[in-house]
Structures are given as structure tokens and as C-alpha cells.
Ligand SMILES: Nc1ncnc2c1ncn2[C@@H]1O[C@H](COP(=O)(O)OP(=O)(O)OP(=O)(O)O)[C@@H](O)[C@H]1O
């Protein structure tokens with residue numbers, strides 16, 4: 001009894017004696033994962049360029065921006081574009097692309113997954129492989145890494161036709177934060193550029209700054225920042241309401257501002273209905289000035305992403 005109390009006391013004292021109780025170093029460089037022993041980064045089979053859409057923060061519109069960017073690249077640059085959902089714990093792509101009831105992906109003769117397609121965009125998500133829309137993923141790190149690896153390398157982006165051309169661009173929808181998935185992506189794959197998404201709010205930007213630092217440490221190139229839900233234009237007035245603060249703090253992040261997308265109810269209702277706003281808005285703009293501004297900003301973002309991906313040196 002006494003012995004175990006003493007043991008507990010001594011182990012507590014040992015922990016307090018350290019920089020901090022968890023034993024994590026407070027000063028100097030944080031520990032880095034050694035690359036030695038890891039396989040070299042690979043290209044994704046049948047994909048020419050890879051763009052990740054990411055943020056250190058959750059719920060800021062990464063998945064929404066990812067699907068709309070994919071459509072916009074396909075529509076304006078006549079590119080063959082696909083979407084890969086790397087959000088293992090909270091996959092949104094099946095819903096956003098209206099593929100929730102699309103069934104399970106088929107396999108090629110060599111056992112690769114064939115993407116499901118809607119609105120002309122092929123997509124792959126762990127959500128297609130789960131027993132139901134409400135089935136949770138309760139995996140530890142190693143299982144997550146394995147799933148990420150399979151989604152990156154065991155999908156045939158030529159589809160069911162093995163002589164097909166594959167993709168010009170694969171847009172990857174990243175999960176929030178700086179955990180296992182960005183780490184695996186950075187270690188396994190050559191990423192050509194990353195679009196960072198944030199709302200202008202300080203509480204988002206603080207996490208986004210960490211996300212940017214993580215991507216830079218992993219040598220994943222960053223194309224720039226999309227400020228989403230940047231302002232709201234009510235239908236009866238023309239004044240932009242900056243519900244989440246002004247874009248000034250975002251400009252201090254030190255990366256290029258690619259565009260500011262307004263908050264529009266049609267973006268979220270369209271997403272819930274599996275109809276990305278880029279399609280809705282191109283059919284008919286029922287949101288007036290706000291719809292027009294969203295479209296112009298998305299076009300500018302698309303053109304900049306395309307240009308950066310296709311310049312000789314890639315991300316500046
Ligand atoms: N510009 C916008 N206008 C209106 N609603 C938006 C806009 N952008 C995103 N939304 C809505 O905000 C919510 C969060 O968006 P989304 O799921 O894309 O974020 P996320 O960053 O991918 O989240 P998570 O971190 O959980 O993956 C969704 O309901 C979406 O429809």
C-alpha cells in the first residue's frame with residue numbers, strides 16, 4: 001500500500017521535473033519524423049497533378065471548396081478532374097457529390113477500386129466502403145495510415161476502361177488538423193500544390209497558421225489561401241457584412257490570397273442535396289450580386305490554381 005503510494009509520488013515528481021508533464025520538449029525544434037527508411041514519394045497512378053485542399057481548422061468549408069474547385073477546373077480548363085476524400089473519420093464527398101446511394105465501388109481485374117462518378121466527376125471516399133452512412137470509423141493510427149495508402153495508390157483513376165486517359169488533376173479533400181493523414185500524404189505522395197481554406201475569424205486563422213507550418217515542414221507546396229464565408233450580402237442591401245471579421249488578419253498569414261468566397265445559403269443547401277454550387281450557379285444565378293461575386297471569385301481561384309500547377313517551376 002505504502003510502496004505503491006511512494007511509487008506514484010516519485011513518478012509524479014519525475015514528470016514535474018521535466019519540461020512539462022507529458023515530456024514534450026517546450027523549446028527548440030520539435031521532433032521530426034526521420035525520412036530515412038521511408039519509401040521515396042511516389043506519383044498517384046494515372047494522375048498528372050495533385051492538389052490538396054486543406055486547413056488546420058475544421059468546418060471552414062474545405063470539402064465544399066474542394067468539390068467546387070474540381071467542377072470549376074473541369075468546366076473552365078476542360079480538364080479531367082477527380083476528387084479523393086482523405087477524411088477518414090468524417091467523409092463528406094459522398095454527400096456533396098450526391099453519391100450516398102451510389103453503391104459500392106467495383107474492382108478492376110487487378111483488384112484496384114473503380115471510382116464512383118456523378119456530374120461527370122469521378123470520386124473515391126472511405127464513405128463508399130462503409131456498411132452505411134451512419135457507420136463510424138473507430139480506428140487507431142496504423143489503420144488510418146493503411147486506409148490512406150490504399151486510397152492513394154489502389155484506386156484506378158482510368159475508371160473501368162484500362163485504356164482510359166486517367167486524370168489531369170486530382171483534388172484531395174483533407175481532414176481538419178495536422179495529424180496522421182497530412183503526415184502520410186506528405187511522406188508518400190508528390191503533391192503539386194495545396195489550397196488552404198479558412199474563414200477570416202481569428203480562432204480559425206490561429207489553427208490555419210499551424211496547418212500552414214505543418215505543410216511547410218512536410219515540404220508540401222502551398223499555392224495560397226481561400227477565404228471562405230468571407231462576407232454575407234443580404235438580398236435587400238448591397239453592403240457586405242463581414243460576419244467572421246475582416247480579411248486583414250488573413251493577409252498577415254504570408255501566403256497569397258487566392259480569393260474571397262461569400263457566404264450564400266445556396267452553397268450549403270446545394271451541398272446537402274449533392275449539387276455543388278458551381279453547377280447550380282452555372283445553370284442559373286438565383287442569388288443576384290452575391291451569386292455573381294461567388295462565381296467570379298471561384299473562377300479567379302481556379303485560374304490561379306491552374307496557372308501555378310502548369311508553370312514550369314510549380315508553386316512559387
Ligand atoms: N460559402 C459558403 N456559404 C454557405 N455555406 C457554406 C459555405 N462554405 C461552406 N458552407 C457550409 O459550411 C458547412 C461546413 O462546410 P464543409 O463541410 O465543406 O467544411 P469542412 O472544412 O470540410 O469541414 P470538416 O472539417 O468537418 O471536414 C457545410 O454545411 C457547408 O455547406
Ligand SMILES: [Mg+2]
Nearest residue numbers: 062063087092
Ligand atoms: Mg470536410
